[in-house]
Amino acid sequence: MTENKSTLKLEKIKIYGLPKGSVMWPSALGSLILGIIGNLNSDLPVSLTMIFLIIFSINLLILFFDFSRGAVVGLTGLVFGVLGVLYGLDISVSFTDYLDNGVVEGAPSEFFVFYGSIFLVLLFFAIIFRRSFEYFELNSNELVKKHGILGDSQRYNAPNLQIKKHINDVFESLLLFGSGDLVLITSDGQEFHINNVIRINRLERNIRKLLSRLDVEISTD
Numbered sequence: 001m002t003e004n005k006s007t008l009k010l011e012k013i014k015i016y017g018l019p020k021g022s023v024m025w026p027s028a029l030g031s032l033i034l035g036i037i038g039n040l041n042s043d044l045p046v047s048l049t050m051i052f053l054i055i056f057s058i059n060l061l062i063l064f065f066d067f068s069r070g071a072v073v074g075l076t077g078l079v080f081g082v083l084g085v086l087y088g089l090d091i092s093v094s095f096t097d098y099l100d101n102g103v104v105e106g107a108p109s110e111f112f113v114f115y116g117s118i119f120l121v122l123l124f125f126a127i128i129f130r131r132s133f134e135y136f137e138l139n140s141n142e143l144v145k146k147h148g149i150l151g152d153s154q155r156y157n158a159p160n161l162q163i164k165k166h167i168n169d170v171f172e173s174l175l176l177f178g179s180g181d182l183v184l185i186t187s188d189g190q191e192f193h194i195n196n197v198i199r200i201n202r203l204e205r206n207i208r209k210l211l212s213r214l215d216v217e218i219s220t221d
Contacts, residue, residue: 013206016135018179018196019126023172024119027052027059032116038109049107066169136184136192138207143186160187161211165204178202 034048133151137144143161145154164183167173173180180200184192197203 012139028119031112035112
C-alpha cells in the first residue's frame with residue numbers, strides 16, 4: 001500500500017486552546033493604535049475615546065453572549081431594520097454630543113497605550129505558555145496530555161479515539177481565526193474539553209486523516 005507525501009508527514013498533531021479572554025484582543029489592539037494616533041495628534045483624544053468605547057462595547061457583547069448562525073442572521077436583519085426606520089424618519093444620532101456635554105470625558109492617549117500594551121503582552125505570554133506546557137499531542141500510537149512546567153504527562157491509547165467539534169459563537173470564531181471547542185474522548189470514556197482551538201476545521205480534518213491512517217495500518221498487520 002502506498003501513501004502520498006502529505007500523509008507521511010502527518011505523524012503527530014499538537015493541540016492547544018487559546019487562553020480565556022483572548023477574544024478581547026481587538027479592543028486591546030485598537031486601544032494601542034488609538035493611543036499612538038493620539039500621541040501623534042493631541043487634538044483627537046475625545047473622538048478616539050468614542051471609537052474605543054464602541055470597539056470595547058462590541059467586544060464585550062461578543063464575549064458575554066453566544067451568537068449562533070441563526071442569531072447572527074436575526075441580528076443582522078434587526079440592525080438593517082432599525083437603520084432603515086431611522087433613515088426613513090430622518091432621525092440622526094450624534095454620539096459626539098454626549099462627549100461635548102461631558103457625559104463621557106476624553107481619556108488620555110497614555111491610557112490607550114498602557115491598556116493595549118499590557119493586554120497584548122500578557123496574551124502573548126499566555127499563548128506561549130499554552131503552546132509549551134499545556135497541550136495535547138496525538139501521534140500514531142497514543143494521545144499524550146502534557147501539563148505543567150515540570151512536564152507532567154498522561155498517556156492514552158490513540159485507537160478508537162473519538163472527536164467532537166463545537167462552534168457555538170460565529171463572531172468569536174471569526175475573531176479567533178476560525179476557532180472552536182474540541183472534545184477528545186478516549187477508548188475508556190474519558191473526555192477532554194479544549195476551548196478556543198484555532199483553525200478547528202483544518203485540525204479536525206488532520207486528526208481524522210491521522211486516525212484513519214492508523215486504522216488502515218492496524219487492519220493490514
